[in-house]
Amino acid sequence: MQNQYSQQTNPPNFNTQQVPNQMNHGGHEVFDLHEILSGLINVLDQYMMFRSFAKDPELIDILDRQYRFILDHYNILCECFTSGANPSHPTSEYRMKQNNTVTYGLKPSQPKKPNQSISEIKDQGLSGHMLGLIKSTASLLTMTSVEVTNPVVRRVMADNAANYVEMAYEIFLYQNKHQYYQVPQLSPQDMQQMTQSFIPATSQPQMPSQGQQPFQQ
Numbered sequence: 001m002q003n004q005y006s007q008q009t010n011p012p013n014f015n016t017q018q019v020p021n022q023m024n025h026g027g028h029e030v031f032d033l034h035e036i037l038s039g040l041i042n043v044l045d046q047y048m049m050f051r052s053f054a055k056d057p058e059l060i061d062i063l064d065r066q067y068r069f070i071l072d073h074y075n076i077l078c079e080c081f082t083s084g085a086n087p088s089h090p091t092s093e094y095r096m097k098q099n100n101t102v103t104y105g106l107k108p109s110q111p112k113k114p115n116q117s118i119s120e121i122k123d124q125g126l127s128g129h130m131l132g133l134i135k136s137t138a139s140l141l142t143m144t145s146v147e148v149t150n151p152v153v154r155r156v157m158a159d160n161a162a163n164y165v166e167m168a169y170e171i172f173l174y175q176n177k178h179q180y181y182q183v184p185q186l187s188p189q190d191m192q193q194m195t196q197s198f199i200p201a202t203s204q205p206q207m208p209s210q211g212q213q214p215f216q217q
Helices: 027-051 057-083 123-145 151-177 188-196
Strands: none
Touching: 027 057, 027 123, 027 151, 057 123, 057 151, 123 151
């Protein structure tokens, strides 16, 4: 993961040669950044609301650590979007506390239905909302960062996409451990057939030469 950013020089042309850092953004990028920053505020607000309902100390710890990380990401993204230059500090790396153990199989459970009152809101539902928010943010950061023109803003977004993947995985592992997110498996025979359906390429492909037409005699 990159920890340092550098403002690259734009190629000389009449559109960008004299553009100052704070104006070094494409129009599409500006709209995308407004969507992302607004989305991060929504995530932070919802995490704050979730905390008033959460009961499990482990879930509260995950929520608090992720809230602090997202808030820091929001702050440095605001900085570099406004200035077009390096933020006050580089992107940090999110480190989850969960191990990578996944419990497989399905156990009997009650069918789900919408809550009928506020009193029915539980940790299972809260962690599910958290997972959905972080997954959608990870996707948005990934899709948007590939079209950002400002190199500093792009790097802050691209670096943090991996951090949101890590946060989402932490929530998944928490849910799986508490049987909120059960993971079925295929039968051993089906699993073997599926995992052996592809093999590596063993020879160098013969790429067509430039201008060569397919099926040319």
